[in-house]
Amino acid sequence: MAKDEIQRTYRLIGTRPDRPDGLDKVTGRARYGADVSAPGMLHGAVLRSPHAHARILRIDASKALALPGVKAVVTRADFPTGLTGEDWNLQENTIAGEVALYDGHAVAAVAATSRLIAQDALRLIAVDYEILPHVTDVDAAMRPDAPAIRPGAADHSVPEGLHPNVVKYIDFGHGDLEAGFAAADLVREQSYTTEATHQGYIEPHACLGQLGADGKGEMWVCTQGHWYIRRMAAAVLGIEAAQLRVTPSEIGGGFGGKTTIFIEPLALALSRKAGGRPVKMVMSRAEVFRATGPTASAAMKVRIGMKKDGTLTAGQAEFRMQGGAFPGAPVSSALYCAFASYAIPAVAHVGYDVLTNRPKCAAYRAPGSPMAAFAVESLIDEMCRELGLDPLEVRLKNAVREGTKSSYGPTYGPIGLVQSLQAAQAHPNLSVPLGPNQGRGVAAGFWFNHGGETSVSLAIGEDGTVTVSVGTPDIGGSRASIALMTAETLGIAYENVRVNVVETGALGVNEPTHGSRATFASGKAAVIAARHAIAEMCRRAAAAWGIDPEAVDWQDGAAVPAGPNAGKFPPMPIAEIAARMGSTGGPISGHHEVTAGGVGASFGVHVVDVEVDPETGRTTVLRYLVVQDAGRAIHPAYVEGQYQGGAAQGIGWALNEEYIHDAEGRLLNPVFLDYRVPVASDLPMIDTVIVEVPNPGHPYGVRGVGETGITPPLPALANAIAAATGARLRSLPMSPPKVLAAIRAQRGG
């Protein structure tokens, strides 16, 4: 699509109507995962390993089965054998086989007539363990003396001679690295670490599963992607995907963590063993922390060359990441993102995906990019300070733009980093004077965004109102945005469009709401589906008028003659065409199925002011600015919400959140009281600026906006704390004790 087609004003796009799910949510009427019940329902509970690494010698469930009210117990013996690859990983993570691989790993599950009975029954299951040596730190897991967690798990990419815990290796780059560093006036190398953090969604995982002996089943579940739930659960259980019908509930946050399975196959396996009675399972918060995917932890080494004027000449990164006891740490995407914001003549990247005795990591908002930004953006800031350069000017000097060859290879199309940096420079927050112990930090960030498999259906109702069926659960206002795009395309009122997230039987395969894709991909498909419906409505009008369908246009929600030669007919509104559709050929609908291409990357720039208490090391965020390219903000309030949400999560990751293990590898802080996410009183109002550089790959110019916002906060906070205290922290979280220690070290004791 030509750029001039998408650079125009719109009737509805860019407005801020009420969200269609708003009343349900504020009145408590919205149905979340745990709100679903069914007649004859049983309650499930999971017995979890108390050990970080232990061989399972024996499981005796006889006493549990004898407890009145207990209807079924499942162990790994109730699941099929012979799975390979990621299907095996999913099955092994669902329920341990021979070895429990982390504290919290499921070992057995019970279904009973009440939740209390199910929990009592767990205490009656006897498990004999042989405790094995464990490791939870990524660098410790690569040492020669580290216990091999799953020998043979390494894939084709791993060179010979590395520890068996290294399961994936990647290297790539371009340019002459040696010449690049030789051309620099300043070369610096530093090491950084980030701890694993959890997505921290407010709603714990919950589902209701029913599976009969005939292999037919249903599931109601809180998820970002019910086709993924269907495919994964079917694979783990050895049933046919089409026989499992999965319906998503409303979702109380996901952030990537609800794109995979945890308890869902257990509910189905218990149901199958209990004669097909439905089984409801709801995780506690401690189970969520112990057994669902946090993001990876990372150890990173970065080397950068810079000229005196701030020009970047070379960049080198080595990232080591652990994603638990299974392959999947986002080391590749972290490396792709590391230098993606800058035009650098020579770059080299090396990455290691390493197994540890921790839960299987799951996607978390721009997987890998926040860690990469923490290392690279911290070092750039440090070098700017050493050379006395303005960190925003240096970023602007090196910023990628349309036509720049990216650090990971491809040449960028239209992107908005330069515009975002300029908007940040112009923002009033930049001219607020700072006081004692206060500092300002800036950082840039990037995420690719994703298209993915998408299927959308649109139906015209008898009164001319419109129903859109999508397969991407609404985690950030996508129903409102899709309704706006549909109404804009059809020329009707926003209120006349209802967008429903429908079950797996209603559409073709849809990938989850991940990769910032729902508004982009489902929205794009809805627009094309609407165009199909418009073509059919024009055809019906043409038939009524006795003219050629090509002689009919669609304007303001009505069919009209295309010009004076087409004839003189009054506009035929959608309601009139809809009222007659039963007698003019039947129902009118539109569909579009595609693996959506044309994704537009999104860049962001954050500026934060902090005050650090020199006596306690506590960091207070005084003001925070997010500037990001949205392509086109369909519903600006939700775009701003994504920007603010990403910043809030990033602030938590930067300042307080971390997984803390004891010497035995047990997680010590699996509740929100001890795992410190930022609450409203910790944060100022987060200011936002929406930059709009339209994405030519979308009819209205949309880029995904959900993920980039979590990328810059980690380094922006580190840079602000360094500015406030003179102390540079290179290890997250920058909690008060660590900041205080850094301040004291800076002062020489």
Added chain:
Amino acid sequence: MWSGLRRVTDGQTVVSVQAETLQQMLEALVAAHPGLAPYIRAGVSVSVNGVIVTDLLSPVDPGDEIYLMQYLKGG
């Protein structure tokens, strides 16, 4: 081919293949260097002239800039 992939391309940094479509290009790469098969089978995102292309039956022109990246999704 960066250093990790050179292990499976007999040390070659540049591999030339003839293809009319992206699918044919991937198949030709595997035919020329079977060691590339697991990398491609594991899933790749194909960038053509800076845009991720999802239809592997899309034609390839001699002047196209094509990059293969590990398959990316997001959170």
